[in-house]
Amino acid sequence: TLFESSAASDVYKRQEQPTTPLTEGQDLFPVEEAEIQAFQVELADETLEFKKIDADDWELVAPVAKPANEGTIAFLLNLLATSTGQNAQTVRPEELVEFGLADPLAIVTFTTTTGETWRLALGDPNFDGSRRYAIAQTALEGTELGEFVIETATEVVLVPNTFAAAANRPLVDWEGLPPLQPEASDETNRPAADQPSDNPETETDTLDNE
Numbered sequence: 001t002l003f004e005s006s007a008a009s010d011v012y013k014r015q016e017q018p019t020t021p022l023t024e025g026q027d028l029f030p031v032e033e034a035e036i037q038a039f040q041v042e043l044a045d046e047t048l049e050f051k052k053i054d055a056d057d058w059e060l061v062a063p064v065a066k067p068a069n070e071g072t073i074a075f076l077l078n079l080l081a082t083s084t085g086q087n088a089q090t091v092r093p094e095e096l097v098e099f100g101l102a103d104p105l106a107i108v109t110f111t112t113t114t115g116e117t118w119r120l121a122l123g124d125p126n127f128d129g130s131r132r133y134a135i136a137q138t139a140l141e142g143t144e145l146g147e148f149v150i151e152t153a154t155e156v157v158l159v160p161n162t163f164a165a166a167a168n169r170p171l172v173d174w175e176g177l178p179p180l181q182p183e184a185s186d187e188t189n190r191p192a193a194d195q196p197s198d199n200p201e202t203e204t205d206t207l208d209n210e
Contacts, residue, residue: 026084028136028159029118033074033081039110041076041167048174060174067176076166080110080120085136085157092153099133099156100124106167122163123156131158 038051049062050073058068096102100123108120116138123133133156 028083028085028120028134028157029080031081031112031116031118033077035112035114036077036080036110037113039077039108042107042109043168044105046171048171050174060176063171064175069174069176072166072169072173076108076163077110079160079163079166080108080118083160083163085134085159086131088155088157090153091156096123096156101133101135101156105164108167120159120163122159122167125161125164126158130161132161132163133157134159134163 034055036052038049040050041048046063048060050058050068051061053059056070058070058073060066060068091099091101101121104121104123106122108122109117110119111117119135119137121135123135125132135154135156136159137154
């Protein structure tokens with residue numbers, strides 16, 4: 001896969017990776033959109049993986065290999081690179097269920113050109129539906145993907161609710177269109193009788209007979 005993992009266990013242990021608390025309005029991740037080189041979206045029923053193949057093009061590599069939808073990817077990556085965290089609060093592991101983070105709606109993990117790996121877990125919306133509870137943190141190299149386990153108190157922030165629409169999508173929304181086939185030229189499509197003859201004498205004979 002695009003992300004290093006061990007077959008022993010699919011667990012990310014929060015206690016292994018201390019994080020610096022976000023200040024109010026601070027960017028969720030210190031990255032630029034162009035720096036993101038690969039990412040994974042873990043949903044309830046499937047996991048999708050993507051990799052960047054050049055400056056403008058992305059490829060879906062799992063669960064199927066095919067071109068990816070550039071618009072869908074740009075929507076998510078722009079949110080990751082530009083969104084801020086608000087109302088940060090420290091939450092004990094047993095309290096995560098209150099924020100929908102004991103079993104996240106989606107977990108987005110991405111790597112950058114610098115080799116860093118970051119993770120965003122999305123929980124429930126807040127009381128007015130304007131934002132969504134989330135955990136945004138660094139992932140250590142070699143940490144596991146899969147079940148999201150928080151074993152010590154961690155920071156929960158509010159992020160734009162549009163993250164839910166950006167990440168929690170069916171596979172068909174991530175799939176790009178197949179390459180366009182070249183259209184046949186007008187000359188090719190013209191009936192044989194209407195196409196100019198390659199033999200000038202034949203055309204002359206036809207005019208004489210008329």
